[in-house]
Amino acid sequence: MTTRRPNPFLAPRSALSRRQLLVRAGALGAAGMSLPAILAACGSDSDGDSDSGASGSTPATSGSTAGGGSGGGGSLFFENWPAYIDPTEDDLIGTVDRFMEATGIDMRYTEAYNDNVEYFAKIQPLLGRGEPIDPDIIAPTSWLANRLITLDWLEKLPIDQVANAANLRVDLQNPSWDPTGEYSLPWQTGFAGIAYNSDVTGREITSVDDLFDPEFAGKVGALTEMRDTIGVIAMSLGIDISSLTTFEEAQPAFDKLQEAKDSGQIRRFHGNDYFDDLSNGNLAITIGWSGDVAAIARDNPAVKFVFPESGATAWADTMVIPKGAQNTDAAAQWMNFVYDPVEAAQITTWVGYVSPVAGVRDEVEKLDPDLANDPLVFPDDATLANTQGFAPLTEAVEAEYDAAFSAITGA
Amino acid sequence: MTTVADDVDTARRGVKRPELLGLGALVGAGALLAAVGTRLLTGPIAILALSLVLASVLMLIVVAVAGTPETRRKLAPYGLLKPGMLWLALFYLAPLFTLLRLSLSTLPSRFAVEAEFDWNFDNYVTAFTDFGPQFQRAFMYAGLATILTIAIGYPLAYVIAFRGGKYRTLMLGLVVIPFFTSYLIRTIAWRSILSDNGVATGFIDAVGATWFFEAANIMDNGRLINTPAAVIFGLTYNFLPFMILPIYVSLEKVDVRLLDAAKDLYSTSTSAFRKVVLPLSLPGVFAGTLLTFIPAAGDFVNSLYLGSPNTTMIGNSIQDQFLVQNNVPLASAMSFVLMFIITVFVIIYSRFFGTEDLA
């Protein structure tokens, strides 16, 4: 089972400055004033207490309390991963509420997308029979988006209505999972590399080989996300994962992983739930996701993330429109809204993953300078060059990969 | 002199052997409903079948109303059973048959939603050959867990039954109450309690017993969790009441005077127990074993939260095949293999116990 979801830990750090800004931004939003003007007018404060983070807050109120919007109407249903958007809490107005105010669209936002595989199993009976599902936008990870495209279960995005799609990062245009770029727009992107607790390992880690160091036997973890685990290992063996077409090419990586699991080197395979294990030393070293670690690291500086020398995997969670969705126009407006660098910056400061929107860095700098300099959220070009996305696989080959991986994870 | 009543009586008496009628109607309706549910009968034949089911219900009512009190009495049980049994026929039997049919089918492509029935036995072959370790682990862990539940639960049930006195109901309540919290939450709680820096390991370290636990293979490298022991422990805990309650029920029925009689005949406590109480409690142990072993064998939650990749059980594999690999035919075949093996165990076990009373 797979997930990589960000951690609202990032919220407290930038809470106050962002909060002041957003309070005024939100309050004036209804009056239609543009956010850059507000930001310029207010500047930023920074002092005092932080708020306690995300627990118990909701990303959106549904329609009724969002205040009068500017005409229009219509509705939208976006089903996304948990903790993947800035919520409305305390005095902050979340992106969804700001969107509803700005466009008058009644938006329903749920966080029921917990796992790519589980979600696919949910939608398969409907989309497989040509019936529509409820949400207008869902957020599959790139490989699942690729599968949905191949199965022809998606509508093409109304790109001509999304002017801000031009803000898409250059390296994400016409990606391997969606070569024509007509079916998906990334929501957030990130990396999988090595996460470790330096107190437990006793030294700095730079290489994937350290995962297999007998010194850490029984304290090593790996992700249940096949492409990240196998990807990282394969790259350390010199395999180019962006050009994989057969199972045999990646076999050495599977063999290495199998050996590690049989010998008890690997303690367990996990999704996002490795925070406490890594933090309290149950796990010394594991394959993990960049955004998660940035969050834990603040509470426990011994926990670090490193882009392996041999390279990290790059992934993206994408917004797609399932076939038969009703509100494609509203969906286009949403995508346009969140691809505005200013809005995207608000999302990034809360979510802590790498935004797909170019120009976000400058906006984030105004809100939270520390975050703007965080290499995990804004990696430099050299780092980016050393990452690879997993190649899209055909159905038959993907089945081989999945079966082999499940056999190792013990299922 | 015959009265009108007598004449009516004779007319009513026409229904002979009403119980056969009732049973027949019940079984027939159930079978038809199951067949419709399994899609064995489709289209107009299905509609016909459904109307027959309805007709059988109406017929029973008619016969009951128009028949003698004797007839009514004989038909009553079938009438009472009908709604519940029809429900089970449609939602238990029919699905099982559907699963059976699926296990012999092939999917045209991995993500297709309809499988084609073609007497494909490959799924069964794969189920046996590829998942041997998971089956073994499932039965081993479930078996050990069952033995542990007997070891922990029997004495408790005994104490409640024989020494509980007026606090019996209270104590039984205490046994059941923990199970009003969610299964998942309880397992997560154990995860925290048994964690590397949790109370359990802390306690073991404090009393210096680590070497013992390591030797007994309960701890692995200083950790309690992500080990087979943790999974077995979780299974034991979660199924304990299913063992305690049946044992208690059978112990409660033991007439205390029998024990007094044994004492009077100079028996010691232990042999009184062995010869009187133990045999009488066996039906309870039998029932408890079934209610523990069978669900434990198919469990995957404990392995998921408390185990490691080397402790996965067949339940994990079946779930994986259903949800991740989308290989519904294979998953169905695996489910049937699991059920088949369990049934074999149960038959052997009940022969050994010499009892067939399950409730």
Next chain:
Amino acid sequence: MSVPTSRGGRVARFALNAYAGLALLYLFVPIIWIVVFSFNQPKGNYNVEWQEFTLDNWRDPFGDESLTNAFIESIKVAAISTVIATILGSLIAIALARYQFRGSGGLNFLLVLPLTTPEIVLGSSLATLFLDWDVTRGFTTVVIAHIMFQVSFVALTVRARVRGFDWTLEQAAQDLGASPLRTFWKVTFPLILPGILAAALLSFALSLDDFIITLFNAGSLVTFPLYINGSFRVKFPPEVNVLATAILIVSIALMLTGTLWGARGRRKSAA
């Protein structure tokens, strides 16, 4: 039963009692953990390490909206399925306990069968039935699934309780002129009601708690256990502990009420 007077006998007796006491304590270890941690203020998203005491979680247990919604859905499902299953199951129990009839052995077997089928098989087979029939999985399918395993459970539980029932009471009532229906309502039903209620309570708990069968048949419905499992990858908030403790308190209260009510009834009839 006579109390042993010998030293060895007393020690053995004490040891057994102590062992049983430990077993009982063992049952409560996670519960204590759950209750204690409902008062915890976790550092991050996972409420697994003790940080500090707080009453905040209890002041606002419904803070996590999706969790609360899932909880409410669970209660709705459990309420509806329990009512239907109790009716169906009690009818079966009465039939099996009161009457001798042909085929009772076979029907008894069919009744026990769902309880002896592994949950994963129950869940997945129902899912395939619904898929086969093109029925959208959601609230209704979950209710149907729950009723299915609850019926067996209720039937067997009520039957066990009803077994000791003195059916000659019915005969007496009818001799006194009551119709069968009246007899049932005024004589039989009140006496077997406690057994039915106990079975209903237990099957309500089973429904609230069900995970595996629900997982396969929920479609887009999110129940409490499903939510916990799904969100466990990112969080395990203290609100879960609060809600779990609340369920516990309510069930204890119900049980105490039931016991007291039963005790009062017995005192009344004894008086």
